[in-house]
Amino acid sequence: MTSKPTTAGTAAAASAVSKAGPRRRGRPVKSENDSLRGELIKRSAYLFRTQGYDNTTVRDIAAATGIHSGSWFYHFKTKQEILAAVMEQGMTESLASLEAIGLHTLAPRMAFQRLVEVHLHTMLAPNHDFIPVLLYEWRSLDKDARSRIVKLKDRYEAIWDEVIAALHQSGDWSMPTRLDRLFLFGALNWTAQWYKPGRTGLEELAAQAVTFILRTSPRPA
Incomplete structure (x- = not known):
């Protein structure tokens, strides 16, 4: 195991958003469920790798995916x-x-x-x-x-x-x-x-x- 980077969560999340472009914010409709869930997983993987699991917040993940923090829980109950x-x-x-x-x-x-x-x-x-x-x-x-x-x-x-x-x-x-x-x-x-x-x-x-x-x-x- 290696020590985790100390990159600021908000900066990393904003960078991830800029790379992918903006997404419509708010609660996802059913037709978006699969693609948004996959996007959450992908962006979370990037954040967990670059700044560490413990240093990544729910707000970071929501910002990187372009959704409100509450919408994150539509797909996952916990960060775990x-x-x-x-x-x-x-x-x-x-x-x-x-x-x-x-x-x-x-x-x-x-x-x-x-x-x-x-x-x-x-x-x-x-x-x-x-x-x-x-x-x-x-x-x-x-x-x-x-x-x-x-x-x-x-x-x-x-x-x-x-x-x-x-x-x-x-x-x-x-x-x-x-x-x-x-x-x-x-x-x-x-x-x-x-x-x-x-x-x-x-x-x-x-x-x-x-x-x-x-x-x-x-x-x-």
Whole structure:
């Protein structure tokens, strides 16, 4: 976990509003429910990531979304609920991305590289704040919400375990251990602290990460 930035809540919220443009204020009509709920989750993720969960207020979230503070409670009863929704959305989207790859059709090393690419994209692509919030604000979740996120996390890691087992059988990763997986995720997740867009593309970054983790270059075709 890292220390949370001390950016002023009102300034961050105003910045988020200016980036997205103004929204109509007031209680949302039914046709807006899904889109407004999604916008609340997205803007909350941005605020939780940039200024921290504890430093983000209900007023910040309402201002960033362009609604009255009371309208916020039309979708979520507490700030804790929206934190859980941010993490659930991040894990759900990540799972969908992994499951869409078709890993069983790929050679083990390529399947592993695709997993790394998806993970890095989830962490580093613009407006992808959900998973970083999960990493930095995990301890802010209540017990019930944490159990729901753990189930999604277990499904996510099970996909990685299957590919790592195939890597071991192919000889590309000679002796993977449980600690190796922890080192793997630790290294990938820490890129959120130092990666700067433009210097290295995400695909190239993923390829270099795979070489570093497996300690071998791709085999000649």
